[in-house]
Amino acid sequence: MSPFLKVFYLLSISSLFACQQNKKSVANQLPAIKEKEVVSTTNQFNNYWYSGKAELNSYELKQSRYGEIREGEVVLVFVTEPFSLSKQVKLDRPKNAGNDNVPVMKLNNIRKFTTGIYDYSIVTSTFTPIDSKKYPHTLKSNTSIQEWCGHTFTQLNLKEENYHFQEFSYFEADGDTEKNIPVALLEDELMTRIRLNKGELPLGEIDMIFSTLYSRFAYQKMKSTKAKISKTAAETTLTYTVEYLNYDRKISITVQKEFPYRIQSWTEDNGNGLITEASLKKSINEPYWNQKSVTDEAKRKELQLSN
Known part of the structure; x- marks a missing residue:
């Protein structure tokens, strides 16, 4: 049986086993949503x-x-998509996929800035299941x-109780890397x-895997570590602060x-001063694809993008 089919099988067997598996997951740390709260916001969520x-x-x-400090722009694209649990890619024919179809929220985080004469362009894509009770972990991020x-490319794929990590790099010190990281x-x-999750994050100490971009820029190996x-x-507004205990x-x-x-905004600080500061300029809802x-370039002006 392939690793991906094994994941699907493990997620589909008895609820007793699922509960045992969840003891090792971050699902227990996600804020609980009462059943009637889910019902009361379903139409609002779906309509949006x-x-x-x-x-x-x-x-x-x-x-x-x-x-x-460099000035630049970030675009965050949030959209829901049908996603293949076994292949971990967007489904072309979701109606034919049966139980392999897992609706996800996709975030494409596109960051661009210039260093001297040359440009940086960074894209992070994250695929998080909408049903966090059934699928408590993000399935994929790269x-x-x-x-x-x-250029470099890194990817995390959920496989049972680990994220399968792969990195491909132009630089000799990195080369091509492959390993498993415990789920966090x-x-x-x-x-x-x-x-x-209704604007909420789990509070207190939690196991967390820091961002792939931080890993690259700070030359830190990807792993699970403690954060608060x-x-x-x-x-x-609400403001969440995440502090790594060992970094x-x-x-x-x-x-x-x-x-x-x-x-609305976010900041990242590595202890030596500000490394990232992003503040919202404009938000619109469009079928950009x-x-x-x-003529559609006018939408870029509406988004207040400089180029």
Whole structure:
């Protein structure tokens, strides 16, 4: 039996086994949602996230690289998609996929900035199941980094109680790497969790795998480590602060208190000063995959994108 089919089998057998498996998962640490709360927000969630459009958000970016602050832009694209549990790719024919079809929220995080003469373009894609009770872990996350020296690609795929990690790099020190990392909450899934879980994140100490981008920029090997999540509330927003206990890294994410729990801003700090600061410029909902003509470039102006 293939590893992916084994995952599907393990997720489909008796509820008793599922409960035993969940003891080792971060599902227990996710805030509980009462059944009647789920019912009361189903129409609101469906009307927004299954409208045939994606949520497009543009952010002003300040990004430190090589000891200097660079100005740039970030686009966060949130959209729901049918996803193959066995292949871990978007389904072409979801109606024919049966139980292999797992609806997910996809986040494409596109970050662009310039260092001197050359550009950085970074894309992180994260695929988090909408039904967190049945599928408590993000199924897949990957990051590609392109710049004039070369490019790297890293990916995490859920396989039973591990994430299968692969990295492919232009640089000799990295080369091609492959290993398993025990399942934990991904830093790269924090924003999808916020959007899916009514603006909430688990609080207190938790096992977390830091972001693939931080791993690359700080030359840290990907692994599960301890982090602490805390929350502060303002009149219209919530701010979550994530502090790694064994690494000098802190992340703050500010989100709307009310549906659809839009991400307002975030910062990342590695202990040597600000490394990332992003603040929302504009948010629109569009079926961007159909907007390919020259006339559709007006939507980029609406998003206040500079180029």
